[in-house]
Amino acid sequence: MLTPLKTEVEKVGDLAHEARRFRTILWSFEKNIELLFKGTGLAAEVDHAALAEAFSRWRQAFDQSKHLADLDRKDFTIFAAGMMLKELLAARPITAIVPDELGLPALPATLDHRLKRWPEGYAYTSFCLSVAAAVLHEMGAAEPTESGVADDPRFWDSFRENVAENPANAIAFFDMVVGLPPNWQAPDVPWMRRTFLDSKRRLEAEPRKTIE
Template identity: 35%
Template sequence: MFDLSRSIRNLPGTNKPLRLAVRQLRWFKAAFRSHAEFCGKAMECDFRVDDIKLAGAFVRWLESIDRQKPREKGERQDFFGFAPSLVLRELVADMPISAECAPAGIDPRSAAGFWPEGYVATTFCLTVYAATMDQEFHIDVHVSEMVDDLRSWWSFRENASEDTGYAAGFFQMLLGNEPNWWMPTNFSARTRSVPAQDNIEINYSAE
């Protein structure tokens, strides 16, 4: 279901580089609301966004990345790939979005139908990340097929309800990386690439 290219085109415009725009609350809120509306149309479901919760997640995320920002320029690209996983952790910690009805336009047994709020939050992070990587490094982001795999989402929701750090690890897996499950929110515990076919198997082992 997830169409990354269409989702990127739906982001609000800005005259600043995305790496700077995303650090501004006004653009961050506008982008999140736009993405929620975009997903709502596809799902045939209206979403309500809590601006206070969204602002809280934004502030906690900025504080987290500012604490972990590497000094070495050679780590810049890796950090760009790590930072959005921390956004997802904060969004899952205090979900700022709620579905006002069951999605009518998708299979209720799909990943988006199973947890529409989590799906919107996760694809929002993927969208901003992919757009930023293209702008900064001219890199096309490839998202694992597990983004639409229901069993992976069962594991994600269950584990993140007990430890929100799991959300960061799940995001890293969507990008083809194997998280350090002991410290998935710690940049110094660097992730490593794994074969695409192994992604879902790793996720199931966490159930």
């Protein structure tokens, strides 16, 4: 399950705004790691400076594009989560500690293969999806859910390889996780998303009211 954090952050009042504060991000980020890694044999070290750097870059990008939220708040929330994923993957604030790499007992065979395959990427994705789902729940909108593609080990291998070349690809992969069509040409350009373009066309097609 990618979203163990969701029920925890749903308890935060006015999450849509609180998620723009670093203290909320820090608490929820570390809580997500605790929930994901509990009982797995995995552990993680969090670089707070790197996390703050990721948050700062995300907040700047968010503020520059938030005027587009009125076109489609649900899709913008998912896009904002994808932007956070991009910055986390670029800053790499997590260092996973894998027991069998330290000569300790191997990880349990029942461990989710996605988590074992790429603990850091899985944790970043889980965090972003959990917060997006909780924000949308607070808004009364339909929540994003995992698509079947996230169960395929090859998806995570491709995800890891592609974001190593270009962190912006994380936004397209996040769209795939929630079952949306990815924009591979310019994944970090919000106004090129299909949902925003469709919303803009609908608004432009609506007859304008005239004052008599």
